[in-house]
Amino acid sequence: MLNDEPKTQVDSTLGYTFQNDFLALSKAFSLPEIDYADISQREQLAAAIKRWPLLAELARFQ
């Protein structure tokens, strides 16, 4: 709501610079494509993921 907006003046150029940096960064970099589809159907992979809790945790993210 409007009433919740901060009353102090925000330096708009700072935000602009940050946004520009972010845009430049997202143009040059992106997260790698990781595809865990069907991973549970492969015996060796299932064993690997069962053996290491960290691998199991990360395999839940795509």
Add this chain to the structure above:
Amino acid sequence: MAVLGLQGVRGGVGTTSITAALGWALHVLGESVLVIDACPDNLLRLSFNVDFDREEGWARAMLDNRDWREGGMRYTSSLDILPFGRLTAAEWENTHVLHDALDQLIPVWQTLQSQQRYNWVLVDLPHGVSPLTRQFLDHCDHTLVVVKPDTNCHVRLHQQPLPVGARILVNDLRIGSQMQDDLFQVWLQSQRHLLPMVIHRDEAMVECLGSKQPLGEYRGDALAAEEILTLANWCLLHCATPRTPEGQSLQGQP
């Protein structure tokens, strides 16, 4: 001219040694190669028998307002290297002075493109997303990201942005390590941009820097050297710039 950037997902994964080895392998296959060190660590030169106390390099030259070409060195008739150059302790503490020199990189690329002297320019990129890295990435046609099969790299692949379109190269894969074998299997099945070859753990890769030579020159029959040669052939198939029958690059011609 094809520009190929190599970047480690973090430090210590062997990117610099692989860059030197790939430069040598492409040269063995008859290509003309320039290897550029984009890392302020300035270590790549040591794989090409450059004296430790030699200070010259492209960044050193730019900071001293001299021509960047003064930093270049010829290793063989078709393999040149461009070290980063040595920074002073004060420059290390204030690396923003480097960023002021970055604009001077544009004429470097313009010169390389117009001369078309090299079939390949390999760039040893620092890890991370510094302005320096981004400036070089802008000029790379292809990027290889080097990873070691360990949990540190595995976590990074889930949280760390990589250069857009980058291929992933596995280095230092050990035989008989349960953890590495499991991680490698997971990557084979889940990483869409994994390269079809891997570089195995090889003592020759460790020894070649001690010998101040690129891997293939130090021991061409080592397993890792043969795997790097396979990588070089893959690069020729997938990354080379089309050429005319005379061997000239099509790019940059009228």
